[in-house]
Amino acid sequence: MRHESPRVTVSGVHDLPELSEVDAVISIADPGDGRPVVVETLGAPVLELTFHDADGDLLDWVPETWHVERVQRFLQQFQPAWLHVHCFAGMSRSTAMASAALACLVPELSDEEVVASILRERPHATPNKLLLEAIDLVLERCLEDAWRREQRY
Template sequence: MNLTISGVHDLPDLSGVQAVISIRDPEEERPAEVDDLTVPVLDLIFHDTDGSDDLDTLPERWHLEQVEGFLARHLPERLHVHCYAGVSRSTAIATFALACFTPQLTEAQIVAAVRAQRPLATPNELLLRHIDAYAGRHFRRAWKQALRF
């Protein structure tokens, strides 16, 4: 799978992508560039949070189920994932998407692939916890290891 990751302010040319995962806060609108696409778009609506604020909309396990189902239905060879900054939520979901499509890769290989796309990636910790529990993987550890260097 060819994967690209961005924020809303650095969205690449999306012509040629076959599916998009659009992540945003509940009070945000979908970017016009994504709205105008004719490819499948999965909207994930939750805050970039660690869960400490009672007012936040939290990422949940069912968001991962949505991602897994979306990828299984559309089998995109070219997937784009974006959130507001392209650093936290999108990189966590991109990690999960790569794990779904390439289960033979190790956690370290998947993390390296995401970092190659988004060098400033610091995935959302709460999402990584959900991903590890859901997928039976150890991405929190792999990301911590990768970010140490």
């Protein structure tokens, strides 16, 4: 019997898919923003993360390694077969964090395979560089390099 790999999907708040069958959600928002109503009504566990789509500006709440560690713990606890990750636009924070989640859920995937999977899901992905740096530190991966080779930032 073939074991199915976990499904990781990505969206923004304006193109959230039907999530009634999802096992878990990572909801990324700007400070002060709430999660979308459709996410609030889910019966699935939701991990809320709050930070800006930061480029290092002094006023930004930047993504940090502890955000990635929270994702690791969340995934270990719930081990979802279908994880959905969203941020406001579904392009930067969510695609970076979806990369981390897929690397955690299927650690045997190479960095290039993780990137290819996320690009199939979100072809216009431009993952947040600061978040990728934090992910690589925690997971001891080279996802930032793999994304750079795809000329995504």
